[in-house]
Amino acid sequence: MIRHLLSGADLDADTATQILDTAAEMATVAGREVKKLPALRGRTVVNLFYEDSTRTRISFEAAAKRLSADVINFSAKGSSVTKGESLKDTALTLQAMGADAVVVRHPASGAPHRLANWVDGSVVNAGDGTHEHPTQALLDAYTMRSRLGRLAGLHVAIVGDVLHSRVARSNVLLLSTLGAKVTLVGPPTLIPVNISAALAPGTDVSYDLDAVLPDVDVVMMLRVQRERMGDSYFPSAREYARRYGLDGPRMRRLPAHAIVMHPGPMNRGMEITPEVADSPRSTIVEQVANGVSVRMAVLYLLLGGNNR
Amino acid sequence: MTAYLIKNVSVVGAAPTDLLIRDGVVAEAGAGLTAPDATVLDGTGLVALPGLVDLHTHLREPGREDAETVESGSRAAALGGYTAVCAMANTSPVADTAGVVEQVWRLGREAGLVDVQPIGAVTVGLAGERLAELGAMADSAARVRIFSDDGHCVADPKLMRRALEYVKAFDGVIAQHAEEPRLTEGAQMHEGEVSTRLGLTGWPAVAEEAIIARDVLLAEHVGSRLHICHVSTAGSVEVLRHAKARGVKVTAEVTPHHLLLTDEKAETYDPVYKVNPPLRTAADIAALRAALAEGVIDIVATDHAPHAVEDKECEWAYARPGMLGLETALSIALDVLGPQWDLIAERMSRAPARIAGLEGHGLDPAPGVPANLTLVDPAAHRTIEPAELASRSRNTPYARMTLPGRIVATFLRGEPTVLDGKAVK
Missing domain, CATH: 3.40.50.1370 (Aspartate/ornithine carbamoyltransferase)
Structure with missing residues (x-):
C-alpha cells in the first residue's frame, strides 16, 4: 500500500x-x-x-x-x-x-x-x-460503480470551472486510471487548453454541454464561484447558468440510465437547478x-x- | 602591495603564458617571466578570465541583512569569480535616493571584495507611479547609470517612455523587469502543462513578451538605451532578434537557472525552485542557449536572490521567489556553453561591463590593464553543498548537483580576494 x-x-x-x-x-x-x-x-x-x-x-x-x-x-x-x-x-x-x-x-x-x-x-x-482532492475522486468513483455497476468504459462529463477545481483534477486522473472516458465541459476561460496532455491523454474537451449530454453515463457538475465573474471568466451568473447550468430540459437529454453528481456545496440556480438536484438521477446525498x-x-x- | 606571478596560465583560452601582477595592474605578460619579489602561483591547467561582472545581484542590504549583506554577497561574488556586481534597488528602504545608493556603494568599498555598483530605482518606492530622482543618483558618489524597478515591472507605458528619455542626459539605461502585471496576478509558475497539473496559477510567457515588444518600440521611438532583465522565453528571443535587426539599442540578459532548469522542478512543490520569472520549458531553454551563443542575448546575469530559510521552507504560494546564483554562475555557463572561453568572457565580463559603464572591468588580462581577473580550473568538478556557500542564505537550486569548474583565485585591482578557492577576507 x-x-x-x-x-x-x-x-x-x-x-x-x-x-x-x-x-x-x-x-x-x-x-x-x-x-x-x-x-x-x-x-x-x-x-x-x-x-x-x-x-x-x-x-x-x-x-x-x-x-x-x-x-x-x-x-x-x-x-x-x-x-x-x-x-x-x-x-x-x-x-x-x-x-x-x-x-x-x-x-x-x-x-x-x-x-x-x-x-x-x-x-x-x-x-x-x-x-x-483525491478522496473526493474515490468517493465519486465508488458512487458511479455502485449506481452503474462498473467504471471501465463509462463516459463521464465534468462540467464547470475545471481550471480552479481540485475535484476535477483528481477525477480526471483516477477515472482515466480506472478506464473511464472523461469529457471536460465549460467555457474556454475555465478549461486549460493543455489539460489532456497535463493530466490524462484521451481526455476530451467540449464547450457545448448540449452536444455532450446525450452521450454520457455520468454528468458531474462542479461548483462555480461567483467571484470568478469579477475576474472576467464569464460575463454573468445568468449567462453561465444558461450555457453551462444543468436544468430540467437539459437533464432530459441524458440517456435514461445516466446519473447526475455534484461534490457540493451546490449553488442552486447557478450550475444546477433544484429540479435536477432533487431528482432520482441525482446522487448528491449518496455521495x-x-x-x-x-x-x-x-x-x-x-x-x-x-x-x- | 604584494606582486603575484602567475605561471603557465591560459589567458582566455590562449596558449599558456605568465602574468605578472604588480601595483594593481597586469605589469607584464609573456612566457618565462621572472620576478624575485613576487608570490608565484602555478597556473598550469588554469584559465585566466577578465573578472566577471554581474549586472543583476540582490545584496539585500539595507533591510534584509538576515538574508544577505553587502559584505557576504561580495564574498560570494568573489568566490564566483566576480570583480564587480550591480546591486538591485529593491532593498528596504528602496534605493531610490542618492542617500541610499551612496550607502550601498560605501558598504561595498568597505567590504573591498568586489566593486559594488548600485542600481537606482526607476520610480519612488518601486511603486510605478512617479520617477525617482534619477539625476541625483547619477550625480552621487555612486555614479548610478543603471535604473531598474526589478521585482516590479515599470508597467505604465507613459512612465516607461519618460524614464527612457530622461536618463539619456547622463547616458543611463533602464533595466526592465518585463512582466505585464495584470497577466500575472497571483502567478506562481510558468503557465503550461505542469502548472495545469499542479494547480498552481500560471505565469504566461506572453506577459514577458508583450512588455519587451512594447519597450523595444518605445526605446526605438525615443532613441534610448534599454536593457531587458532575465529573459526567459523563446518568444522573447524572437522579439529581441527583431528589435536588434532594426537597430534598437536594446541589450538583454539571461540567468544561469533559465539556461538549465525547467518548470518540471516545481513538481516537488519545493519553493527553492520558485523564481520570477519562473523556470520555463526545455524548448525555452534551447532558444535561450542559442540566443546567448548568437548574441541576441548579450550577457549572463545571476539574479542572485538570497532568501532567509523561513521564506523558502513553507508552502509554494507563500514563498518568496528567487535563487542564489553568484557562486555557481560560471559553472553553469561552463556546463551550458562548454569551454568557449572567449564567449564566456564576452557574456560574463566584457559585455556586462560595457552595458554598466564600469571602468577598469571587462578587460582581458594584458599589460597595463587593471588586474581585475579570475583564475578558473575547468577540469575540476564540485558538488554544491548549500551549507558551504558564502552567502548568508541557502536557497540554491543546485544543491547536491555536481558542476564543472572551480574558481581558484580572483584579483581585484591586483589584490587577491580569493586564493586557493578560499576567500582571503
Whole structure:
C-alpha cells in the first residue's frame, strides 16, 4: 500500500480498486446498530484544516471514529496557526504528538506534499488549493460503480470551472486510471487548453454541454464561484447558468440510465437547478454517505490495517 | 602591495603564458617571466578570465541583512569569480535616493571584495507611479547609470517612455523587469502543462513578451538605451532578434537557472525552485542557449536572490521567489556553453561591463590593464553543498548537483580576494 495519498496519480488501478472494494465492506458497518470497528484502536488521526470545510472534516472525523482511532481536530481558526506558526512547525508539533495520519485541507496547492516531508505518519490530501482532492475522486468513483455497476468504459462529463477545481483534477486522473472516458465541459476561460496532455491523454474537451449530454453515463457538475465573474471568466451568473447550468430540459437529454453528481456545496440556480438536484438521477446525498465509507477504507489501508 | 606571478596560465583560452601582477595592474605578460619579489602561483591547467561582472545581484542590504549583506554577497561574488556586481534597488528602504545608493556603494568599498555598483530605482518606492530622482543618483558618489524597478515591472507605458528619455542626459539605461502585471496576478509558475497539473496559477510567457515588444518600440521611438532583465522565453528571443535587426539599442540578459532548469522542478512543490520569472520549458531553454551563443542575448546575469530559510521552507504560494546564483554562475555557463572561453568572457565580463559603464572591468588580462581577473580550473568538478556557500542564505537550486569548474583565485585591482578557492577576507 502507498504511504501517503496526495494525488489521484498516486493510485494505480489495483490500489484504487482495493480501496473501492474495502469501502464496500466498510459501508456494511454503516448499516449496523453499532457503527464501529476496532481496526485503528490506539492510532491517532489529526484533521489539520486550514480552510473551513465542515463537510469534508466531519466526513473524515466520522470515518476515523468508526475505525476507533483517536481523532484530533486542528483547525486554523483559534489555533497557533493564526499566530503565524509555519506549516513546518505545526508539522513538527503533530509529529511530536505521535500522529499516525494527518488529514490536511489547505488553500495552497502542494501544501500536503510539503507536509509529507516533515512528518513520519501518513498524509492524506483532503483538498489543496486548486490542485487535488483525491478522496473526493474515490468517493465519486465508488458512487458511479455502485449506481452503474462498473467504471471501465463509462463516459463521464465534468462540467464547470475545471481550471480552479481540485475535484476535477483528481477525477480526471483516477477515472482515466480506472478506464473511464472523461469529457471536460465549460467555457474556454475555465478549461486549460493543455489539460489532456497535463493530466490524462484521451481526455476530451467540449464547450457545448448540449452536444455532450446525450452521450454520457455520468454528468458531474462542479461548483462555480461567483467571484470568478469579477475576474472576467464569464460575463454573468445568468449567462453561465444558461450555457453551462444543468436544468430540467437539459437533464432530459441524458440517456435514461445516466446519473447526475455534484461534490457540493451546490449553488442552486447557478450550475444546477433544484429540479435536477432533487431528482432520482441525482446522487448528491449518496455521495456524502459514500464519502465516509471511502475515507474509512483509505485510513484503514494507509495505516496498515490490512496487515493485522 | 604584494606582486603575484602567475605561471603557465591560459589567458582566455590562449596558449599558456605568465602574468605578472604588480601595483594593481597586469605589469607584464609573456612566457618565462621572472620576478624575485613576487608570490608565484602555478597556473598550469588554469584559465585566466577578465573578472566577471554581474549586472543583476540582490545584496539585500539595507533591510534584509538576515538574508544577505553587502559584505557576504561580495564574498560570494568573489568566490564566483566576480570583480564587480550591480546591486538591485529593491532593498528596504528602496534605493531610490542618492542617500541610499551612496550607502550601498560605501558598504561595498568597505567590504573591498568586489566593486559594488548600485542600481537606482526607476520610480519612488518601486511603486510605478512617479520617477525617482534619477539625476541625483547619477550625480552621487555612486555614479548610478543603471535604473531598474526589478521585482516590479515599470508597467505604465507613459512612465516607461519618460524614464527612457530622461536618463539619456547622463547616458543611463533602464533595466526592465518585463512582466505585464495584470497577466500575472497571483502567478506562481510558468503557465503550461505542469502548472495545469499542479494547480498552481500560471505565469504566461506572453506577459514577458508583450512588455519587451512594447519597450523595444518605445526605446526605438525615443532613441534610448534599454536593457531587458532575465529573459526567459523563446518568444522573447524572437522579439529581441527583431528589435536588434532594426537597430534598437536594446541589450538583454539571461540567468544561469533559465539556461538549465525547467518548470518540471516545481513538481516537488519545493519553493527553492520558485523564481520570477519562473523556470520555463526545455524548448525555452534551447532558444535561450542559442540566443546567448548568437548574441541576441548579450550577457549572463545571476539574479542572485538570497532568501532567509523561513521564506523558502513553507508552502509554494507563500514563498518568496528567487535563487542564489553568484557562486555557481560560471559553472553553469561552463556546463551550458562548454569551454568557449572567449564567449564566456564576452557574456560574463566584457559585455556586462560595457552595458554598466564600469571602468577598469571587462578587460582581458594584458599589460597595463587593471588586474581585475579570475583564475578558473575547468577540469575540476564540485558538488554544491548549500551549507558551504558564502552567502548568508541557502536557497540554491543546485544543491547536491555536481558542476564543472572551480574558481581558484580572483584579483581585484591586483589584490587577491580569493586564493586557493578560499576567500582571503
